[in-house]
Amino acid sequence: ALICISPYGTVTFVSSLFEGAISDCELVEQCGLLSMLEPGDSVMADKGFDIQHLLAPIRVRLNIPPFRRGEQVFTPDAVMKTKKIAAVRIHVERAINRIKEFSLVSGVIPNSLWDIAEQTIHVCAYLTNFQPALVG
Numbered sequence: 001a002l003i004c005i006s007p008y009g010t011v012t013f014v015s016s017l018f019e020g021a022i023s024d025c026e027l028v029e030q031c032g033l034l035s036m037l038e039p040g041d042s043v044m045a046d047k048g049f050d051i052q053h054l055l056a057p058i059r060v061r062l063n064i065p066p067f068r069r070g071e072q073v074f075t076p077d078a079v080m081k082t083k084k085i086a087a088v089r090i091h092v093e094r095a096i097n098r099i100k101e102f103s104l105v106s107g108v109i110p111n112s113l114w115d116i117a118e119q120t121i122h123v124c125a126y127l128t129n130f131q132p133a134l135v136g
Helices: 024-031 052-058 076-100 111-130
Strands: 003-005 011-014 042-044 061-063
Touching: 003 076, 011 111, 024 052, 042 076, 052 061, 076 111
Parallel strands: 042 061
Antiparallel strands: 003 011
């Protein structure tokens, strides 16, 4: 599932579950997120999650850490950008970990619950919004 959070750590979107292997691009294209984004929005992702070609046509900015190529040293600007993204990225990890704390979704979901797995993950994700705020 693709999980999105607001700048304040609130879960704002949980995609459907997808069976089998699916690329990042396919997930973003199929999950419905693109239709919810507006020009001027910014999406933060890991550096391997390169979806800029999907976001550019709708004028949404992709915020990913700079790439280091080979032995190249980061410029001072790239170091600063990496630090800023990392400071916010920790909240994404904390939000995802809150979801994983629910015992229903903390491990392998039994076959007997597969019919309601998607609803279970959505409920657990949105229940985290009732916990104390992650950010300020």
